[in-house]
Amino acid sequence: MSMTRRDLAGLAGAAVLASATEATAATPGKGGNVTPTPAQQKLIDAAREVRQRAYAPYSHFLVGAALETEDGTVFKGCNVENLSYGATICAERNAVFQAVAAGHKKFKAIAVVGDLPAPITPCGMCRQVLGEFGGQTEVICTNLKKEVMVSTVGALLPAAFDFDPGKYK
Numbered sequence: 001m002s003m004t005r006r007d008l009a010g011l012a013g014a015a016v017l018a019s020a021t022e023a024t025a026a027t028p029g030k031g032g033n034v035t036p037t038p039a040q041q042k043l044i045d046a047a048r049e050v051r052q053r054a055y056a057p058y059s060h061f062l063v064g065a066a067l068e069t070e071d072g073t074v075f076k077g078c079n080v081e082n083l084s085y086g087a088t089i090c091a092e093r094n095a096v097f098q099a100v101a102a103g104h105k106k107f108k109a110i111a112v113v114g115d116l117p118a119p120i121t122p123c124g125m126c127r128q129v130l131g132e133f134g135g136q137t138e139v140i141c142t143n144l145k146k147e148v149m150v151s152t153v154g155a156l157l158p159a160a161f162d163f164d165p166g167k168y169k
């Protein structure tokens, strides 16, 4: 397996990611206080739209995600639950897999929306999947109250799984 994906993922860019952490305007789970840029708002709107298509008959917890690729293409994903719970997929991974299937591997940003008291953040599995393609990918977390928290994949997943974690020490 090629390790060049690490160059893309940038998970080794600890300094970059640390600065991103410091730049994060809100702490996950503590609410958001960021006014989104027009570009971020466009992604948020797309995530809110696709959230309505979520298939969540068991949890009734609808989530939408909109992923913008390097060339500006937007892929939308919603959570799709299954009677066999483990077969459920999150909105974020749904969007990533659609993008990859269409030939994209470089992402600028992903917006995620769910109905929580604070901006929803991607689960650990989705963070790992997003990290595969870039620690610098911006993560725009929001809720139906339009609270927004902006972070990066790398900041949300420090010490991500890596085949060779010592390589970058």
Ligand SMILES: [Zn+2]
Pocket (backbone or CB within 6 Å): 090, 091, 092, 093, 122, 123, 124, 125, 126, 127
């Ligand atoms: Zn997830």
